[in-house]
Amino acid sequence: xxxxxxxxxxxxFHGQPGGSSPSVREGEEGVQRQAGDMRALDDLTLTVAEGxxxxxxGPSGCGKxxxxxxxxxxxxxxxxxxxxxxxxxxxxxxRDRYIGMVFQSYALYPHFYGHxxxxxxxRVRKAPDAEAEAxxxxxxxxxxxxxxxLLGRKPGTLSGGExxxxxxxxxxxxxxxxxxxxxxxxxxDAKLRMQTRVEIRRLLRRFAITAIYxxxxxxxxxxxxDTIAVMRAGKIEQAGTYAQLRAKPATSFxxxxxxxxxxxxxxxxxxxxxxxxxxxxxxxxPESLRSRCRSGEGLVVGIAPDSLALDYSGAYPGRQAEDxxxxxxxxxxxEPDFARRSQNxxxxxxxxx
Numbered sequence: 380x381x382x383x384x385x386x387x388x389x390x391x392f393h394g395q396p397g398g399s400s401p402s403v404r405e406g407e408e409g410v411q412r413q414a415g416d417m418r419a420l421d422d423l424t425l426t427v428a429e430g431x432x433x434x435x436x437g438p439s440g441c442g443k444x445x446x447x448x449x450x451x452x453x454x455x456x457x458x459x460x461x462x463x464x465x466x467x468x469x470x471x472x473x474r475d476r477y478i479g480m481v482f483q484s485y486a487l488y489p490h491f492y493g494h495x496x497x498x499x500x501x502r503v504r505k506a507p508d509a510e511a512e513a514x515x516x517x518x519x520x521x522x523x524x525x526x527x528x529l530l531g532r533k534p535g536t537l538s539g540g541e542x543x544x545x546x547x548x549x550x551x552x553x554x555x556x557x558x559x560x561x562x563x564x565x566x567x568d569a570k571l572r573m574q575t576r577v578e579i580r581r582l583l584r585r586f587a588i589t590a591i592y593x594x595x596x597x598x599x600x601x602x603x604x605d606t607i608a609v610m611r612a613g614k615i616e617q618a619g620t621y622a623q624l625r626a627k628p629a630t631s632f633x634x635x636x637x638x639x640x641x642x643x644x645x646x647x648x649x650x651x652x653x654x655x656x657x658x659x660x661x662x663x664x665p666e667s668l669r670s671r672c673r674s675g676e677g678l679v680v681g682i683a684p685d686s687l688a689l690d691y692s693g694a695y696p697g698r699q700a701e702d703x704x705x706x707x708x709x710x711x712x713x714e715p716d717f718a719r720r721s722q723n724x725x726x727x728x729x730x731x732x
Contacts, residue, residue: 380589381463381556383427383450388459390420390445419445421613430587434600437610443593447559450591451478479550481563485542493530493545497552518552540571558590564599576602609633634681640723642681649676658728660706689724
């Protein structure tokens with residue numbers, strides 16, 4: 380196991396003005412372009428504690444996969460430093476970093492049986508057969524019920540979930556110091572995704588492997604990770620636990636991006652009374668902001684959905700928006716959320732996002 384520290388890393392793909400670099404795969408392009416260059420990582424710093432799992436989430440093209448490639452040593456054309464336990468990895472080749480990687484595409488050897496896929500690592504390193512067999516048995520045991528049957532079958536005969544279990548086992552059999560997962564469940568159906576997510580969580584918890592998990596699915600990030608890093612335009616906007624990011628988002632992007640029901644972001648104006656007006660609603664300014672805000676200045680106010688309550692027409696006849704603690708609006712959609720025994724209600728108010 381190792382603590383991972385990425386320090387001020389910048390990765391720029393160079394190309395022609397208005398064009399894209401042929402060395403960049405679709406979905407990995409940086410979002411900032413300067414004279415034809417694509418800045419995939421922009422002075423990025425991130426630390427993952429030993430034995431912990433960090434999920435990296437963000438919109439498509441923000442540089443998540445590029446970050447994994449830099450950490451793994453598959454992409455060495457960057458500035459800054461990557462450390463494993465305070466050891467700089469600039470000149471350490473990928474094969475000597477003891478990394479286990481799992482991809483969306485499984486990347487299994489189709490002509491090998493499951494046993495051969497797990498054994499390939501030991502064949503390349505010319506390890507003794509007894510050591511290889513012992514490690515394969517150990518890995519099969521920890522992968523749980525039904526896994527041994529996969530060792531005698533080729534990948535083409537396995538379902539998507541079974542192939543992904545085999546890919547995870549192939550990464551674990553080498554006892555990695557670092558586990559890198561690049562959207563490993565995105566091609567599975569909902570049921571298999573949930574089952575495999577539970578399997579990955581059990582393995583990460585049991586062996587306390589330092590892991591970085593790239594995903595678009597925030598449910599996966601919340602379920603699997605100890606910490607979450609929200610990424611945008613090649614930068615880490617904020618990192619911390621899910622509770623920390625929800626309670627105190629550092630930027631409006633984090634507030635509006637994270638969670639099944641993101642924070643409502645509403646335009647507001649500072650009043651002479653030391654508050655902010657959101658339509659007919661006035662919200663007191665925190666003491667820390669009063670000295671920095673001027674009357675008439677525009678702000679963006681974030682209101683968490685669970686801090687609001689619906690007051691249906693006629694329920695409280697004497698209560699009006701002019702009272703200062705309510706907003707009038709029209710209900711546009713109601714979506715049931717059976718898992719949380721709640722409903723997501725979208726309301727169009729006088730203050731529009």
